[in-house]
Amino acid sequence: MKQLKVLFYALCLLYLNPGYANDFGIEVRLVWDTPQADLDLYIYNPQMDGCFWDQKTTDWGCHYDYDSRAGREPTDTYPYTEQATVDLASMQANPGIYTILVHHYYQSSYGASPKNVSGSVDIYSYGKFVGTFPITLKNPTNHVIVWQGHINDESTGFIPPSVPTIGCRLYAVHDDKQSDSQLLNIDPEGATIALLGGVHAGYDLESLAAHPSTHILYTVSSDDRQTTSSESQLFTVNTTTGALTSIGQGIGFNSVDSLSFDAEGQLWGWAKGKGLIQIDLNTGEGELNLATSHRIEDLTWDRNNNLLYAVQQQKLWRFDGQQTELVCTLPQETEALEMLPDGKLLFAMHNDDKLRIHALDVNTCQILEENHISVPYNDIEGLAWDCQE
Numbered sequence: 001m002k003q004l005k006v007l008f009y010a011l012c013l014l015y016l017n018p019g020y021a022n023d024f025g026i027e028v029r030l031v032w033d034t035p036q037a038d039l040d041l042y043i044y045n046p047q048m049d050g051c052f053w054d055q056k057t058t059d060w061g062c063h064y065d066y067d068s069r070a071g072r073e074p075t076d077t078y079p080y081t082e083q084a085t086v087d088l089a090s091m092q093a094n095p096g097i098y099t100i101l102v103h104h105y106y107q108s109s110y111g112a113s114p115k116n117v118s119g120s121v122d123i124y125s126y127g128k129f130v131g132t133f134p135i136t137l138k139n140p141t142n143h144v145i146v147w148q149g150h151i152n153d154e155s156t157g158f159i160p161p162s163v164p165t166i167g168c169r170l171y172a173v174h175d176d177k178q179s180d181s182q183l184l185n186i187d188p189e190g191a192t193i194a195l196l197g198g199v200h201a202g203y204d205l206e207s208l209a210a211h212p213s214t215h216i217l218y219t220v221s222s223d224d225r226q227t228t229s230s231e232s233q234l235f236t237v238n239t240t241t242g243a244l245t246s247i248g249q250g251i252g253f254n255s256v257d258s259l260s261f262d263a264e265g266q267l268w269g270w271a272k273g274k275g276l277i278q279i280d281l282n283t284g285e286g287e288l289n290l291a292t293s294h295r296i297e298d299l300t301w302d303r304n305n306n307l308l309y310a311v312q313q314q315k316l317w318r319f320d321g322q323q324t325e326l327v328c329t330l331p332q333e334t335e336a337l338e339m340l341p342d343g344k345l346l347f348a349m350h351n352d353d354k355l356r357i358h359a360l361d362v363n364t365c366q367i368l369e370e371n372h373i374s375v376p377y378n379d380i381e382g383l384a385w386d387c388q389e
Contacts, residue, residue, distance in 0.1 A: 029083045032070070046094060052064060053082070061090025064083075068082050104142045118134070118135065120132050120135060145215070171196070172380050173381050179201075180199050181200045182200075182377075205220065231250030250285075254272075257381075258297070263301070275293075297334060298337045307320055311347070331349065332350065338384060344361065345359065346360075348383060
């Protein structure tokens, strides 16, 4: 939280005192010292147009100054550094959500990138250091949102960043008609519910999953989509605007309607008529792990005990890697599951006239009425719980 305040103060100085900044305004530097670890810096404008190693010049005032391969290239300096500069006037002319993200590239012709890489994203104004964000990326393919916030055209300058969110949020997706989807942002403690963006017409979003380390929210289109894609598509969700960003060209399966992360940050899904799949966060492509024609409505990992739960109509199943057992039978057809860190299972039923997200004790199969969450929707298709300290 201290780093957020430092960056907020620094950006306010840049906004209110443009003479203090250089001609480009803000310098963002990614610094790390692990050899052969290929980290990449990304900056996105409100339209999610990126400034990064493969798009070094943009029409919105960002220039990618230099890229580093962490000792893989003779030109790499030590400590390894990547930098981008953003024109402040261009940001002021285009108010909205700006994002700073670091991605851990998984491999190259030189071999795989190492694990557990630490570094920092440092903010400078005209060469003067004004703020820093420490980062750690556990595995290759991980990426972390370092800062996400927005700017307006009033004298107040930068508005405090909306991400990362401190505390816990519950995200949900409601099936609005057959193929339209409405994302929801729910504060479980305050019992407030907000629409997360507008209706995504024709996308048929069927599930949600939040990465346990980066806290990036993912969703997937399923078989009732009315898009031109012949395959289900993996997306990231902007948790402030609800905007979707596609990953890759398709998962490789026509109907994927379940997503869940395990404790290691591997994304799993269920492809209708095919079975259990693993999904690459870099390419968005799925690979079949367990072939079966069984129809599963949703999945969720118990990350504390490495158990996978799945719902089939009303039946809740549990898989420990060796055996599958029936846990209990739910009151009616269920389409959304999410395991909480304390071991309670959230679930949402199809056409639920009680308008609730329910909680279940998986050891006793008792519905915990005192833990339910009331929602003004009766067809929740996916749930994702995300907590940040």
